[in-house]
Amino acid sequence: MTLHAAVGVDLGQFTLDVEIHVEPGEVLAVLGPNGSGKTTMLRALAGLVPIDRGTIRIDDTVLDDPDRAVFVAPERRPIGVVFQQYLLFDHLSALDNVAFGLRARGTPRTEARRRARDWLDRIGLADHAKARPRELSGGQAQRVALARALAIDPQILLLDEPLAALDAGTRRQVRRDLRHHLEQFDGIRVLVTHDPVDAYALADRVAIFDHGAIVQFGTLAQITAHPRSRYVAELVGTNLVTGSLGAEGLTTADGVDLAVVAEFTGPAFAVIRPQSITLSRHLPDTSARNIFTGTIDDIDRLGDRVRVGVDAPIHLTAEITAGALDTLQLRPGDQIHATVKATDIDIYPA
């Protein structure tokens, strides 16, 4: 059972045009900036938005095709959805919310309730079975929404940022459970997320959305190795420089030169890993040929390492240890020199 979807949707000024194919048992992660059309695609797949162009089919059964005026109603599609906004039924208890899908498909009440209860156990909300959605916390509600969709286990499951509201611990655990669940199962899963860790943990392949189109596609490793958009660079937390390769290295649109080692010329991407950037308060005398001077505009701490944003001719994010931060006494606004060895710069054609 394979999902083939060429989805073309017009919403006011926004246009979505993407094509995806997902194999049985595969999990496709969809990442992309806000408003890039991720949710819209899921809604189109689920049949909640009619597509204006293209076709959606599972193997040979067509679900939506404007040209042939075919449209299969949402309830007739073997597709379950975890909504970004949960959309729980306010008039039903958490238990009945989870049991709803089973009841709707004719499972006897007691049986449905029993299975729903199992699910609540799994997501650690057994003692909130009676609670109305309004009486649940954000994270609890999201877990109920997840359980509600998983309970009917559909051939195709669409998850829209299913972990966004979960706390670190629960998130890691749910992620683990989810993976086990997905592994056992040979259905198709499409996962929208903003967290590369989710993508890595759960997905086989990744599609990067931007402005209603797919800008990059492949395994997370491939994508992160060679980011082709600012978004991906931000995502994996590395520095991406776009320009054209010439004699004196890479020249960016605004005329900054970057010394690199490359065997080709023409438009190219350059990736500078934050770890390979060294920061110094005084102009260092080194062999390194790339020295950029700027002011610190951002300091993010991740565990024992620190990311420092440097507002130089090229904006760079460097990663240093917490120790280094303290010795250098860095504060936002300080002037600083960022040094990069040409050999540390990874370069590939645009």
Place this chain on the structure above:
Amino acid sequence: MTLHAAVGVDLGQFTLDVEIHVEPGEVLAVLGPNGSGKTTMLRALAGLVPIDRGTIRIDDTVLDDPDRAVFVAPERRPIGVVFQQYLLFDHLSALDNVAFGLRARGTPRTEARRRARDWLDRIGLADHAKARPRELSGGQAQRVALARALAIDPQILLLDEPLAALDAGTRRQVRRDLRHHLEQFDGIRVLVTHDPVDAYALADRVAIFDHGAIVQFGTLAQITAHPRSRYVAELVGTNLVTGSLGAEGLTTADGVDLAVVAEFTGPAFAVIRPQSITLSRHLPDTSARNIFTGTIDDIDRLGDRVRVGVDAPIHLTAEITAGALDTLQLRPGDQIHATVKATDIDIYPA
């Protein structure tokens, strides 16, 4: 202007009892597992849930005090809220949503609109000014909700996971803007988040909630240095072992012994940094006195480093490089030996 709040609320079986004091210009971050009462506290501060015990006051003006039967209505409190669920006005455009607070406080329409438009610019939604909330994406809606609350800049601003739905890039940028905004301003800010990076970037002090109580309080550095709960350990991604110190080291509740170096005895916490754990397929002959054997139950990739969960007598999470992962060829389910030097274990009294 200081916020003093002793908040006691009963919701069904859930009881919240916390006390916080926030100084002018200070940003307090509230972290905690799902359902620990973060949102409930914010709602109590905003006057949307009456407190059953305690008092809420700004300097000497009491906002809520059941004993003295004092209660100031939400609209009379100098408090703005960014809701976890956005709660935008579906019948108003994004622009009018942002302008609402100003209009309600008597700002002339044109002026209010103008300022609202500025805000939409800042959050990069200028071209969605006319869109109804239903026509916004999750992340866009959340930014509108943020702008709506900031537009009236209240003396006290309560932010409930204001960045949860934002993509990596937008998130970093909004975080930066937010920090600038907060720095300029000497108001009081309470920020609920699940992301320690937010806390580090935006907050002066951090309160850790659990089961309706504050379990840890201080700067993020202090808290992460000496986690006192499983949640915090998970949060900063380190291993926390609880037990009592005896002659032969730390003994956990389920009788596992951990060799440590300590000058005291009695109940104690032990922190094992993932980086200080080495993994090997074959039993290593080393001086290290702590060797735990178990199966890999989890592999998370963060950029170029990998976190490996080992289901040993003590569950441990080790951090290794992507390279090491590939050479060791680790897969979930494999048997593995985790080694920790006693000297690498940080230990302190419980």
Place this chain on the structure above:
Amino acid sequence: MTDTTAPTRAAVGRNRRVGRERLPWPALVLAGCAIAFFALPFIGLLWRAPWGQAGDVLASRTVRDALWLSLRTSLASTAAAVVFGVPLAWLLARVAFPGRGFVRALATLSMVLPPVVGGVALFASFGRRGLFGQYLDEWFGLRLPFTTAGVVVAQTFVAMPFLVLTVEAALRQLDHRIEDAARTLGASRWYVFSRVTLPTIRPALIAGAVLAWARALGEFGATITFAGNFPGRTQTMPLATYLALETDPDEALMIALVLIAVSFAVLIGLRDRWLGGDRPITESPR
């Protein structure tokens, strides 16, 4: 209002909240006027009421028959109004078919008909010589006029609009996304409508049914014209009252009071609980 289930402390909280739920005073003043406006006529009625007659009236066979008939027919009409009215409301709210406005107008029109004309209109359609009634007669030998069934028809005709419009409005206020979610869970339209939509609009559904019931109970003009005024068969309370006015106005008042008392009892029975949607003890934290 589920005080019963709520722990005392929470109840305290609620009371304080309720206390704060006070409306701005201008609204209170207006609401007060409205209440007074509704209360005064009834107080006046009680004041005027010839209590002496109470006994005879309650004893009177005619009144008891009329009351029983009124209750039966008004309930039947309400049921009919719900069964046919809810689907119509659904159609009007959700399907953008040409002439929707026309149908909606049509469904409201029976309210503006002067009493007798309503009856005449029913004759013209369901009467023995009526457009449609003649076939009912020919084919099934079924005659509506001057029968209890006729009473139900007349009452339904005037009472249904209330249900239709109230429910349609509620459906329009509904957040469709919840129904979408239900559909992705494999629920058929019927299932969604009955298990998700209706429960969500319950307040409106009940309000509509109450309005329809009350209107049916008070219906006079169309009934007396179309169904006639036969004791025990078509003589409902309003008709009995009308007739009593011809002979003994005091008795008429008493009969009306009986009707009022009964319906009041029923209406009082409408617990807030059933109307639902009442503000929970404390709001959701989401």
Place this chain on the structure above:
Amino acid sequence: MTDTTAPTRAAVGRNRRVGRERLPWPALVLAGCAIAFFALPFIGLLWRAPWGQAGDVLASRTVRDALWLSLRTSLASTAAAVVFGVPLAWLLARVAFPGRGFVRALATLSMVLPPVVGGVALFASFGRRGLFGQYLDEWFGLRLPFTTAGVVVAQTFVAMPFLVLTVEAALRQLDHRIEDAARTLGASRWYVFSRVTLPTIRPALIAGAVLAWARALGEFGATITFAGNFPGRTQTMPLATYLALETDPDEALMIALVLIAVSFAVLIGLRDRWLGGDRPITESPR
């Protein structure tokens, strides 16, 4: 229904969606019956109507006066019903005061009053000898019976319940959290109610107003009893129709048809746009 603003492609999409918006067939059948049930009597009327008389009726001064009076008074009553009814609905929906059920019942009761009794009740309260009316008379020399004001009072009395119950139901269906959000933005209760609550329940508000208006327009019993019947002053269309029936039923039918035509025109005017809440071209992606 904003086809106009939507790009053609989206419109296509919408049409396909609308196509899918079809109801399950049992619902369609029921709705069809409902429509037929409403349509037949009017078709019957048109069929029976003595079109020959149309000219004279339209020409007749009495009819024109009655029509004009009916429109004025019914609009006035609707306005009154909204002004006083909305706050009452607000009170009933949101404030858990003791005796709330009692007040709600009271606000519905005027519907079940048999025509004449309604008038008698009004006399008992606002009449010259009435509980309250006697003071109006003494102190302000104000007399409601036999005046146009009396007509408005009578119509408001019977029409207001529809508005109150419909709006209350809508308020109960509302998600309070939106209002909470508005309050944290510093909006007073009035501001929240007028800028957030009312717009959200607009469909119900309009439906309630329409019901009230239609009921007021059709009101007969209480009016003729309390306000009497004086051409140009208190003789509304239903009264004119009723009296015409005594002499010339055909003319009566024509008068009724005029009333029907006018109200139909108004009701048709109710665009879905105003009722709002219509399903957007495409759902929100959230």
Place this chain on the structure above:
Amino acid sequence: GASDDADEPATTGTTVSGDLVVFAAASLTDAFSELGDAFAAANPDASVTFNFAASSALVAQIIEGAPADVYASADLTNMARLTDAGASAGEPVVFANNLSEIVVAPGNPLGIAGVEDLANGDLIVVVCAPEVPCGTYASQIFDSAGVDAAVDSYEENVRAVLTKVTLGEADAGIVYATDVIAAGDEADGVEIPADLDVVAEYPIAVTADAPNPDAAQAFIDVVLGAEGQAVLASHGFGAP
């Protein structure tokens, strides 16, 4: 004379049987109910059902094919409408008449002496609408008395006039003598001089497709008979 022939059927033992449905003007409710009992007594195997409503409504119903045997109207106009529609069998017979009176509050506090007082604009005067019989009579009375009455409301039926006076909302009105009697001590009547007064006539007839014509005729005979006339008289009706 007339009374003798009228007596006959009632006295001769020929009784009728079956169901009898009588459509009668609402103003006849009391009298006819009483007559109904008398009839039932005289004809044990017959059962009478009454349908009391406005004369006009009754006509409409009969024309619509209502199962009526007898129609008793409060005026000739409506009866005429029935006969014109060919819905009456044989000629209608006038079985009673009624005189108009001025109805006033008990004890006539305002001392209203006659029709001319009704021209006083300070009084609240209500009469029937010209469309209904009692209204026609009222206007005739005013005309012949040359009085320009200050009328505040033209009621849809005579009962409405009575109600307003008994409730004290109106000071005076013109109703039938029978109504004044029915009102008992809640209202008093001021007689109208015979030369001004107009006689209201109550016709009765068997309907064209009466299910039970014999019983219908029998009932009419009872009404016209001495017994019937007595009952009617006791309710204030005059003999034809």
